[in-house]
Amino acid sequence: MAPQDIASPTGDHNDEHEEQTTELIGRLDFAATIDPTTVMILRADTNNLRYLDRKLGGPATADKMRAQIAQIERAHRHAIRPGIRAQLAHLLAETASLAGWQAINTLALNDAWTHYEHAKAAAYEAEDPAVLAYVSGEQAYVLMELGRPAEATELLQHVHAQHRDHVPARLRTWLSAAEAEAAAILGDETTCRAALDQTAALLPEGDSDPDMPYLSINAHHVARWRGNCLVRFGDPDTADDLRSALAGMDGTYNRAESGVRCDLGHALLAAGDPEAAQPHIHRAHQLATMTGSRRQRRRIDELSKAVNRALRR
Incomplete structure (x- = not known):
């Protein structure tokens, strides 16, 4: 005997069940249209968003990022073919991680944590240790x-x-x-x-490595990292490291340049030259404002106050 529908003995929910079935079939059919070329196009879209993010900042790409993640998630959630599903999982991990980084820079930290949890889950499914290590480390x-x-x-x-x-x-x-x-x-x-x-x-x-489009690091980036770290310990070589980092920037890493100039201003202030620090802090403020980086603005505002105090002495 068929189980009795206790909640709706007269079958009032038949229409609702049919709607659910139709909706699921539609989503499965949509996911079935995703092929390697489609994944390649979606990956190119994420790479374009990555470029726009480092140049213009997260707020300028927020709507596009939400749409991109929703589109990839929709395709991934209902993908059946293992190869395509794995590719979509990998791309979802990369894209969710980018959204997490954008959230960090606007200090939406709860949102950032959630994005990284989604990115890690997708990376586990993709079975790619590199993207898993990256999104876990970025968290x-x-x-x-x-x-x-x-x-x-x-x-x-x-x-x-x-x-x-x-x-x-x-x-x-x-x-x-x-x-x-x-x-x-x-x-x-x-x-x-x-x-x-x-x-x-x-x-x-x-x-860079073509297999890891989410990661760019070279000698100039390493110099930036050294400067950012060692300025905290009063290292006298910090300013040289930061100038080297600035010299190697190509004009597209605007948010990163804001951080470098903030660190250079800090180094010059520590060396007793607040006047030399001023133009770097001013430019850092401009770039942080343009890219919507509340994270950098917080650091810059604190440093600006310290420079102003030093100039009044």
């Missing part, structure tokens, strides 16, 4: 912004130890640099310098 920046650098350092060290034998040298370089940054915030100069030394030792040639 540590949420902890740094929350004032929990010890936990961030522990997380980064764990991610690096877990994946060191399975990921490319460029990604290991990035993980070491991120660990150095967390250790610097923590005030652990020994761990910071050791991580920076490892960063320099691991750095491969070139600027």
